[in-house]
Amino acid sequence: MTTNGPSAEKHPAQRRRPRGAVREGLVAAGVEMARTGGPDAVVLREATRIVGVVPNAAYRHFADRDELLAEVCLAAMRELAGRMAAGVARVEGERGDPVAARLRLYAIGVAYLEFAREQPGLFATAFSLPQQHGYDMPGTEPGPPRTPLGQLRAALDELVDAGVLDEGRRDGIEYPIWSAVHGLAVLAGQGPLRDLPAPAREHLENLTMAFLDHGIGSVDQPAE
Template sequence: MKADPPTDPPAARTPPARRPRGAVREGLIAAGVELARAGGPDAVVLREATRAVGVVPNAAYRHFADRDALLAAVCAAAMRELGDRMAAEVARVPGAYGDAAAASGRLGAIGTAYLAFAREEPGLFATAFAVPQQHAYAPADEGAEADRSPLGQLRGALDELADAGVLDRGRRAGIEYPIWSAVHGLAVLTGQGPLRNAPDQDRRRIEELTLAFIADGLA
């Protein structure tokens, strides 16, 4: 009887490459951002994030103490995306610093970008302001040339208006808060509030009226 030819021994299995520690953390945050984009803050779940990254669920706890810790990081990322959108819109406004028309245009661009983000990215917009109670809102990056947070950019625009002589310096202190409240309130009203079903034309008109009201009040 003819013997079977010898077979080669099975090749040793190569263990999967370990992801760098920082890569897993950043991957979980990125996955959480996409969950939030689709479903808001309630959709940010550790198990879903680990599934998206391709790691076992327990791996998340090496980077985040609990679900709220991941959510806090995702909230910060959502806020940065909002700030980036605002900064990009402001950068499109021509004119040197201190020019009155340019300064007014930059303030308008901040409001326009804020409302557009709320409308186009409702999940991320809601998440940016859903930091769990036991976590602080992330401050601006230390050493950054400028505070790119929404509030930081609004303050910068108002400072420029004061430098340009459009805004009376005596009215400058704290005026960012009622302005932010008005724009944020409109975003909520038109996003998930009683104005959410307003036709696009009506919504745009309401936005224009609100921003014009703010600008007129500063002059």
């Protein structure tokens, strides 16, 4: 016998969800679509289908698909930042130790390249809306730097404190370093180097990081 009264169980798509849960679900769905297909795969209607809400429900949270994509960009950047932070955390050594400082910069670059290699869809998505996406992620909680750019800057500041990088060369040096690592990630991911076998790609990654480390400067300072 079918029950039509108020006690009847609703279909999952008909159950009322907390407002925040719907928004978070749509973003999570967008992240998974981006993970498998890049930014072009992020579709608002498909996100509502995955979450199990009617299509119009999405417009209570996002004006259009670009607003959802902007949130997915931010989530992808946070995942990249998390990988970088984890790599830095694995390096032993006190702040100010020249060897540890260099290894932390190396860990940042390696994590960046690994993310681009292992998560090409999210990597492409993270940089797909530069006009809407603040790479410094304002509004994050205080404490250690949590953004990719913030972590790179912190590593370079430590290199100055450790006497590896001359303070006079510090201003703005994060941008050529970022450009070199990001450029290799793009060339090897979707550019002319995309068909390189894994050992050759790993060799190029090591060469790039060694080149940057050499360019930072020597631990040994010239005698006065």
